[in-house]
Amino acid sequence: MFHTFDNAQHKSEKRPVSGVLLLDKPPHISSNQALQKAKRLFLARKAGHTGTLDPMATGLLPICLGEATKFSSELLGADKCYEATLVLGYSSTTGDAEGEISVARDGQQRDVRDLHFEPGRIEPVLRSLTGAIMQTPPMYSAIKVRGKPLYAYAREGVELPRKPREIHIHDLRMLGLAQNEMRIFVKCSSGTYIRTLGEDIGVALGCGGAYLAALRRVALGDFDISQSHALGDLEEMTLSQRDACLLPADRLLHRYPAAVLADGSVGALLHGRKIREIEAGLYRTNEEKDAGLADFSNLEEGQRLRLYDGRNCFLGLGEVTPEMEIAPLRLVTGW
Numbered sequence: 094m095f096h097t098f099d100n101a102q103h104k105s106e107k108r109p110v111s112g113v114l115l116l117d118k119p120p121h122i123s124s125n126q127a128l129q130k131a132k133r134l135f136l137a138r139k140a141g142h143t144g145t146l147d148p149m150a151t152g153l154l155p156i157c158l159g160e161a162t163k164f165s166s167e168l169l170g171a172d173k174c175y176e177a178t179l180v181l182g183y184s185s186t187t188g189d190a191e192g193e194i195s196v197a198r199d200g201q202q203r204d205v206r207d208l209h210f211e212p213g214r215i216e217p218v219l220r221s222l223t224g225a226i227m228q229t230p231p232m233y234s235a236i237k238v239r240g241k242p243l244y245a246y247a248r249e250g251v252e253l254p255r256k257p258r259e260i261h262i263h264d265l266r267m268l269g270l271a272q273n274e275m276r277i278f279v280k281c282s283s284g285t286y287i288r289t290l291g292e293d294i295g296v297a298l299g300c301g302g303a304y305l306a307a308l309r310r311v312a313l314g315d316f317d318i319s320q321s322h323a324l325g326d327l328e329e330m331t332l333s334q335r336d337a338c339l340l341p342a343d344r345l346l347h348r349y350p351a352a353v354l355a356d357g358s359v360g361a362l363l364h365g366r367k368i369r370e371i372e373a374g375l376y377r378t379n380e381e382k383d384a385g386l387a388d389f390s391n392l393e394e395g396q397r398l399r400l401y402d403g404r405n406c407f408l409g410l411g412e413v414t415p416e417m418e419i420a421p422l423r424l425v426t427g428w
Contacts, residue, residue, distance in 0.1 A: 107136055107137065107138040108137070108138065109138060109159055110135050110136070110137050110339075111158055111159030111160040111161050111339075111342055112157075112158050112339025112340055113155055113156070113158070113339060113340040113341070113344055113345060114131055114135070114155070114158065114339055114340075115155055115156075115320045115322065115340070116131055116321060116322060116323075117153065117154075117318065117321040117322060117323045118146055118152060118154040119151060119323070119324060119325075120148070120149055120150070120151050121149065123148050124145045124154055125142075127142070127156075127324070128141070128142045128154075128156055130324055131156050131324070132156075132158075134327050135332075135335055136332070137158045137159060138159065139158065139159055140156060140158050140162065141162045141165050142154055142155065142156045143155050143165045143169055143313075144168060144169070144171075144173065144283075144310075144313055145235070146308075146310060147189065147191075147308070148191070149189055149190060149191055149307075150309065150310065151308070151309045151310075152175075152309040152310035152311060152318055153313050153316060153317070154310070155313060155316060157342075157345075158339065159342075160342050160425040160426065161342035161345065163342075163425070164345045164410065165345070168313060168314055170283045172263065172280060172281065172283070172312075173280070173281060173282075173310060173312065173313050174264075174278070174280045174281075174310070174311050174313075175279045175281070175308060175310050176277070176278055176309045176311055177276070177277050177287050177305060177309070178274060178277075178305070179274070179275045179276075179277065179294060179295065179305060179306065180303060180304050181210065181274070181275060181294075181295050181298060181300050181303045182196065182300040182301060182302070182303070183197055183302070183303065184196075184197040184292070184301070187231075187247075187288075188231050188288030188289065188291070188304060189288050189306075189308070190304065190307075192233075192304070194304065197302035197303075210270060210273070210275070210298065212267065212270065214298070215267055215270070215275070215298065216267070219265045219266060219267065219277075219294070221297065222262060222265055222290065222294065222297065223262045223263075223264070223265045224261065224262060225260075226259070226260060226261075227257040227258065227260075228259075228260045228285065228286060228289055228290070228293075229255050229256075229258075229289065230243070230255050230258065230286060231243075231286055232246065232247035232255075233288075234286065238253055260281060260282050260285045262280070262281050263280040263281060263282070264280035265278070265279055265290075273300070275303075277294075287308055288305045291303045291305045315347060315348070320340075322338050341407065342425065343399055346397075346399045346410060347399075349396075349397045349398055349410075350398055351398065351399040352399070352400055352401070352411065353401045353402070353403060353405070354400060354401065354402055354403070354408070355403070356402070359402045359403075362400065362408065362419070362421055362424070363408070363424060367414060367416075367420045367421075368411075368418060368419040369418055392417070394413060394414065395412060395413065396412065397410060397411070397412050397422070398410070398411045398412070398413065398419060400419070400424075408424060408425065409421060409423050409424030410423045
């Protein structure tokens with residue numbers, strides 16, 4: 094349940110609002126700046142975001158408010174989808190339009206303006222970079238070495254060795270090509286650097302490299318950019334209208350089956366005790382409740398479950414123990 098107040102009152106009073114805001118981040122602000130703007134708009138006591146976007150990037154940035162912050166880590170490993178614009182034949186000190194741009198050269202020192210990129214030549218290159226590949230993180234990244242992010246070393250002119258990491262490119266295809274500007278769609282695993290992927294595409298095409306001119310995240314896990322809200326639109330809304338934009342906290346956990354607890358076991362769970370199998374009915378979806386109880390025969394140790402009471406109120410996240418009991422992992426407060 095969301096608590097709402099009139100905009101004319103309580104302008105600076107923080108409130109216990111909970112939910113997930115799918116924000117369409119504008120360019121030229123950091124993810125943290127976007128978070129702080131959203132936090133102020135909702136008068137939220139607590140807020141956090143998942144899946145940082147670079148300042149130049151736009152698109153889907155899930156922001157968790159209140160109790161939803163307890164489950165924000167569930168999105169950290171989710172697959173992501175991007176639309177990106179690459180400028181072929183040029184390189185950047187940062188891998189994107191924020192850095193110093195220079196003309197890249199291939200092994201024959203040809204100017205990129207003399208090269209012609211045919212779709213039939215591009216598609217095999219994109220296929221070669223699809224699947225499980227090794228990628229070396231860029232120096233301009235937030236990965237920490239000796240407690241200091243790599244980008245801080247890069248700004249000091251220091252380059253450190255980085256270990257390649259395995260990433261997964263699930264889908265990589267060209268959306269458009271105009272001279273040496275290529276638009277691509279990428280579906281990838283968490284931890285993928287699109288800047289580095291763009292550079293690799295440029296090298297593989299024989300034009301020495303490429304840099305990222307634009308980047309937009311269009312999906313993260315089950316969430317899509319079509320569900321998002323722009324900051325400008327939110328600023329024009331009343332507080333109650335903004336609250337209506339929030340998704341419930343359990344929306345972060347929909348990949349897990351739901352266990353609806355018997356009334357007598359809810360109190361025990363909320364006090365941190367494990368719940369025996371006989372005290373809970375398991376449902377693969379909330380809609381299955383009317384179809385009758387399922388059993389635990391398909392569950393394994395470590396299976397995570399969304400937990401609800403008999404009124405379908407979300408209680409939190411649980412996990413199946415070796416004894417086939419449900420142990421609470423993270424519970425919402427306010428009961």
